[in-house]
Amino acid sequence: MAETATPTMETPALPSLEDLQHWTWVLGRAQQLMLEHGMDVVEHVPAAPPFGAMLDPTAAMRATAGFWADTMQLWQRFVDPAHAAPFEETPEQARDKRFKAPQWREQPLFDFIRQSYFVIADHMLKGVDALEGVDPRQKEQIRFATQGVIDAISPTNFPATNPVVLERIIETKGESLIKGLQHMLADMQKGQMTQTAEGAFELGRNLAMTPGKVVKRTPLYELIQYAPATESVYKTPLVIFPPWINRFYILDLTPEKSFIRWAVAQGMTVFVVSWKSADASMKDVVWDDYVERGQIDAIDTVRELLDVESVHAIGYCVAGTTLAATLAVLAAGGQADRVKSATFFTAQVDFSEAGDLRVFIDDDQLAMIRSLGAEGFLDGRYMAATFNLLRGRDLIWNYVTQNYLMGQDYAPFDLLHWNSDVTNLPSAWHLSYLTDLYRDNKLIVPGALAIGGTPIDLTKVATPVYIQAGREDHIAPPNSVWKITHYFQGPLKFVLAGSGHIAGVVNPPASGKYQYWTNGEKVGTLAEFIAGATETKGSWWPDWAAWIDSIDAEKVDAKDARVPGKGRLKPIADAPGTYVTTR
Structure with a gap:
């Protein structure tokens, strides 16, 4: 044997x-x-x-x-x-x-x-x-x-x-290095690091699919109205202002992740501003334009189209900062009632604790941005690289290892497709934004800034507001977002969501991911808020919808002007429009 x-x-x-x-x-x-x-x-x-x-x-x-x-x-x-x-x-x-x-x-x-x-x-x-x-x-x-x-x-x-790279080289007899080199050379040629599979996503095919129409186009933005999905809708419509640093469809990714589609399904008449990617024609655009010709103009357009007194408004990131200024301008002019409620997604008004992005704000960096924007606009690839640097381990070196050294194919990921879809910025406005807000923190000083000659005083804003912050946000840290509560005078609701600047916002209820914290007590600091907060598993979206309903529950039939193209503004193009596809 x-x-x-x-x-x-x-x-x-x-x-x-x-x-x-x-x-x-x-x-x-x-x-x-x-x-x-x-x-x-x-x-x-x-x-x-x-x-x-x-x-x-x-x-x-x-x-x-x-x-x-x-x-x-x-x-x-x-x-x-x-x-x-x-x-x-x-x-x-x-x-x-x-x-x-x-x-x-x-x-x-x-x-x-x-x-x-x-x-x-x-x-x-x-x-x-x-x-x-x-x-x-x-x-x-x-x-x-x-x-x-x-x-x-x-x-x-x-x-x-x-060791993993070495094993891959032996396993593929060196083919992985050749493929990785091809990936690297292709990225060098286009001047931007690839993060997801090319051609995997297309606007209108598997991204930004919520049915709607462009009902207005200006040199600064397109206004998209989405088709109702319910027989009755809330009387007060919703206007969403995404940041012009990125494309608006972060809120309309694949159907299962789309905040816009979900809000429509809750019975809201939803409008979204799609900002134009800057070119040389926008060299004179400044913050006043984004407030007056952008946000206030869109608010008034929706009010007139639907014949309503006010709107609910959402401002995301820099558009939330701008929405704060818009509310202050309206309050100063006795027109605060044009906005029934305001919601802030990871937005800052006090930049004293603005996070890692502040390390890029010094005289040398500002001088470089000034030189890069000599034609009147800043190439969006510069800002994309800056934001990637804030999370270099995940957004740069991870791809160096996986796609350059290992020669792996790029995986399809809708969020990374959006992250790579850069927009150009008006250089004059971008410089003043970094200088006046990030460096000099003027927005919180009453009268230090003005829009169209109207001094901005955030302490005069009494609009009901819902403030969402991301617990792990590195762009708008929760401590920085919390500071909004120090200035606005109206009823406030602060919600701390799990995850960061993007995943903390784009967290549909069906995913069952993360959690959020609320605290009904009046507290002075974020630490006190957290100490007494109640944790709820899952998405904060239903909490926000309930808050909107508590502000104004009145509904009307979803007909006439509530249907895109059936009111005074005729359709110009199907959603997601044309501005979102131009570089």
């Missing part, structure tokens, strides 16, 4: 002398670069206050000693793992999707590379946090830049240090 082989546990191979020499050099070179950089800072920073505290050699010595202590523990784990303390990952490191493949922990060499990366990254950030005597905003910029470098040097971004 044949003997049956007994399975044995394979003993991990010890690192060769060459491996030890190489990784000793890598870590030593990393330490050398960090020290050289520190000396360069010392040489070029003025010795006068407030920089003197930065040059404290005690702090530098502590940082160096800490780095070497962690490095020695790292080596002990690599050379003699049986007698070394285990590597203690932070919760963030444990969740890091870049290292989810088992090879990063099961293969000693790549486990060592992973741990080395975390140690170096941790000490780079500690070095920034230890800087003293630095302006907080400058320190924020340094930390953001350092994090960008850390993300860029991740071993997952290089074929030689990524």
